[in-house]
Amino acid sequence: MQNLHRVRITRRAVVAASTTFATGLHAQSSRTIRLIVSFAAGSGNDQTARDLARYLSGFLKQPVSVENKPGGGGSIGTDAVVRSAPDGLTLGLGTSSQLVMNVGLFKSLPFDVDKDLRTIGLVSRANMVLVGRSTGPRTLKALIAEAKARPNQLSYGSGGIGSTSHIVGEAFAKAADIKINHVPYKGNGPALSDLAGEHVDLVFDGLATSLPMSLLGQVNLLAVSGTQRNQAAPGLATFAEQGLRGYEAYTWNCLIAPAQTPPEVMARINRALSESLAIPEMHARLVEKSGSEILAPSTPQEAEAFARRERERWVPFIRSLKLETA
Structure with a gap:
């Protein structure tokens, strides 16, 4: 009888622990995710973020709201992501301005893009x-x-x-x-x-x-810019076609998170990002209307490598310009 009593107590403890864990998961999944955009409302990046938020919310089964934090060429919004808890509840729409241009432009930033941020996945690239x-x-x-x-x-x-x-x-x-x-x-x-x-x-x-x-x-x-004409403007010739070979002008964006965000959380959001970008309406807006190239699916590791290559290419050139910043 005593052993049976112990078994019943153990079972009750297991059930209680399971219930507590499930409740914790539910509480986490019901909380709103902030998607920080480092530029003003109404910009192209803002529109991309708002479209993504709608689809991410559906795949994650969790509310996603866009929060604009413009200023400092994107560094203010980036810093807000860096300083957030690494729990998957604060993300950022990272751009080439924030993750590449600013690194070459400013002598110092309040964060280190290589150490303080992680790239969840790539979104799109737009030839200029x-x-x-x-x-x-x-x-x-x-x-x-x-x-x-x-x-x-x-x-x-x-x-x-x-x-x-x-x-x-x-x-x-x-x-x-x-x-x-x-x-x-x-x-x-x-x-x-x-x-x-x-x-x-x-x-x-x-x-x-x-x-x-x-x-x-x-x-x-x-x-x-680009290796071939853009389907949004097929009559417009590329720089290369007109004799300026080797020249490129483009922007790109991605999803970023604080550096210590757990790998399983990164993987979950990465899957939702890939699924969101595969939706026909998202494809139509980015590719057919905006002339962009969707860069998904990409793993966090592939996205990190892409960003590093971009910095290796552009940062030395930007620094060679010796631009004065306020």
């Missing part, structure tokens, strides 16, 4: 377009010829010092062996507006925003 004013040169060859004939007379707007649109502009000038003046703005939107108003001559931007403006006759698309 060289956009000219509507009354400017109609071809890339004509633009380069004019820039060589009038050094430092043509200008290009960007989203700010050290932004992707700034760095790829400097790389273009070097590749084409021309001298053009940089005009920084607080975002690519204002730069495009001034391009339409013919206050600057060029802007590097994405097809999602520049293509509609070109269809309205407000700007002229001169060339697109």
Whole structure:
């Protein structure tokens, strides 16, 4: 009888422990995940994050909300991810600006992207377009010829010092062996507006925003980056087709988490990310409308390696420019 009593107590303890564990899991899964975007609401990255949040929520069976933390070229939002608890409840939409450009631009950051962050998986890559004013040169060859004939007379707007649109502009000038003046703005939107108003001559931007403006006759698309033409604008020739081989201009994004996030949590979110990006509606928005390339599926290890290669390629070039930051 005494042994039977002990067995009953043990069984009750096991049931109680199992119930407590299940309750803990349920409490965790019912909590909202924050997806931090390091740029303002309404931007291309913000829209991507909001689309992802909707689908991630369904696959994870857990609410996902987008939180915008703009500033510092993306470093403020990145730092918010770094300082969060590594429990899978705070994620970030990482971009090439945050994870590559800022590393080369700033002498010091409040975090180390290699040590303090982990990449859950890649999302997409968008080849950029060289956009000219509507009354400017109609071809890339004509633009380069004019820039060589009038050094430092043509200008290009960007989203700010050290932004992707700034760095790829400097790389273009070097590749084409021309001298053009940089005009920084607080975002690519204002730069495009001034391009339409013919206050600057060029802007590097994405097809999602520049293509509609070109269809309205407000700007002229001169060339697109990539090894082949973009299906969103099949009539637009690449830089390579027009004689500027080896030049690339693109942005990319991914999901990031604090460095100590458990591998099983990373794997769970990675699966949900791959499933979200496989949804036809997501494919249509990123590929057909925005001209992007979906980079999923990718493992966390593959995503980490991709980001490291990007830093190895771009950071030395950015530092060679010796840009002054505020």
